[in-house]
Amino acid sequence: MKREPTYQIHSVPPLKEQEDTMPATSDFVKRLYKMLEDHTFSHVVSWGPQGDCFVVKDMNEFTKSILPRMFKHSNFASFIRQLNKYDFHKVKTPNDAQFGERSWTFRHPDFHADRRDALENIKRKVPAARKSFPSSSNRDHNGDRGASSGNYIPGETSTTELAAVQSYIGVLQNSYQSLFSSHDTLLSSHETLRGQTDSLLASHSSLQAQNDNLFTTNETLRNQVVRAEEQIRVLEHQYGDMMVNFQKGMAQQDALMQGWIQYFLGEGGECRFVALFVSIMSRF
Structure with missing residues (x-):
């Protein structure tokens, strides 16, 4: 079984030494290379496993x-346009699943982790010059001679123009991918907020139900207190009537006793008292 080569990142030299050993190339390419040599960024952007491409793992954080x-x-769209101007291309690799479906992998044939010397070969693409159409009189005058001599013929598309169109389409596709990823991020945020809103509404409904129960309980207790107060007033009234009747009864008993005392202490009272005493004792 053939063993696939593994890639190891070399130790990063000091910043001054990096600039001294960096070949003559554009500032954009230099910054791109230095970014990938900085291991503090490796959780967001890094070289691919073979060192022949680089991967943006988290577009938002990047x-x-x-x-x-x-x-x-x-x-991010401007960054992609810059890459495209230097002939970097977004590619699909077997490692895409490792970095996630939203990762972006870019490659250039002269951009490698262990080939600083090749950076000078990365040049900004020169826009294709527009070719003017010959006038109708010249076309009529030249006829087939123009075609045979290699002059521009309307309807034909040069390789350079085709490459420029394809490059522009690539830029549009990359921009679309960026917008699509942003849309997914916003949609995910919207779903999260929607879930939080539903949770808050459910909590509000629960609190409202508890508040309604407390209000009902409070009304019930209030009615019970009112009825208890009414019963207390009735009992107080009954107690007042009972005390009045008791006092009347006591007064009547006092009057009766006074009458008996006067009866026995009056004229002939002693005889009546003795007769009453004898009558009572005879019963025993």
């Missing part, structure tokens, strides 16, 4: 943290 620091802007 746009927010690394682009402003290394390229003085925070526009």
